[in-house]
Amino acid sequence: MDKKGLSFSSHAAVISAFGQYLARPGKVPLDLHRQLIDAQALRTRADYDIYPNLSKQDAQMLIAQADAFLAIARQVFS
Secondary structure, three states, rough: OOOOOOOOHHHHHHHOOOHHHOOOOOOOHHHHHHHHHHHHHHEEEEEEEOOOOOOOOOOOOOHHHHHHHHHHHHHHHH
């Protein structure tokens, strides 16, 4: 993707722009956008809920998704 001069002030704005500029046009798989949305929800839950009830499996899933995300990013942007 070429530089567009975009600037964001929140994680939610970055995730939204990812969907708008990369996922929706098909530059990256659409499910990556959903994974970002879900990961942000878990992050928020972990940061702000008194009892977030996140499991080791939740963390392992997020790590696996992050690895796959990075692999795709390297393919798309190299």
